[in-house]
Amino acid sequence: MKIFWDRKEKPYILILFCLPFLWMFFSLLMGQYFPDPGKLLMRLSGIWASVFVVAVMSMTLVGKIKPLKVINRYRRFIGLTAFFYGLLHFVIYLVLFAGLSWTWISSDLxxxxxxxxxxxxxxxxAVLAITSTKRMMCALGKKWKPLHRLMYLAAIGVIAHLWWQVKDDISLAVYxxxxxxPLLIVKILTLPAYKKLFNKK
Structure with missing residues (x-):
């Protein structure tokens, strides 16, 4: 537990990040999402997964602002939360939406x-979540940062996922x-490989 709970305030941050999940869970128990809970819960969990992906991607810029530097403490924790809501989104699709029916799932594919x-x-x-611990950071050494830049690809995937499924309402994809x-553009422009290429020119 020392790997994750190295600061006393983290349990409170955990509760804060879990509030959307608890809200969805208790709303489901109270029957607020019926008669089609899968569809609405997929949308809500997808929104929260995307919110935390945005939070992860903005950490570098936000963390440079002096009064907000404290937020750097929770960089990995926010990433784990993004993965949690992404996984929740996937599980809701499998269980509540598709009903674990392979016929349904194969048709959707x-x-x-x-x-x-x-x-x-x-x-x-998932790979980034597994390698997010301090132990893995030490084990990977210099390879850790390049590996975790794969989050840029995940963010591109989120954008593509949102736009590709659009039928009528494009609001979420736009937001x-x-x-x-813009965050992706800034991050790509500050990559060491891009800087070297730019300096050569």
Whole structure:
């Protein structure tokens, strides 16, 4: 537990980050999402997963602001929360939406290819979650930072997932693109490889 709970305030941060989950869980128990809980819960969990992806991507910029530097303490914790809500989104799809029916799921894999992009983004976040501990940071050494830049690919996957599934309402795709696209551009422009290329020119 020392790996995660190295600061006394983290249990309170955990409660704060879990509030959307608790709200969804108790609302489900109270029957607020019926008759189609899967559809609404998928949307809500997807929104919160995207919110925390935006939070992760903005950490570098926000952490440079002096009064907000304290937020750097929770960089990995926010990343784990993004993965948690992404995983929750996927589990809700499998259990509540598809009913664990392989026939349903296989049909969706043909009709809704945006699922592949979402799963790819979730898989990247799973790798980053597994390697987010201090022990893994020490084990990976200099390879840790380049590995965790794969979060940029996950963010691109989130954007693609949102836009690809659009039918009529583009609001969510627009809102998250407004935040994620500029953050991605800034991060890509500050990559060491890009800087070297720019300096050569």
């Amino acid at each position: 043909v009709e809704k290819p945006y699922i592949y992009v979402g799963v790819a983004a979730l898989s990247i976040m 998250f693109s407004v935040f994620l696209v």
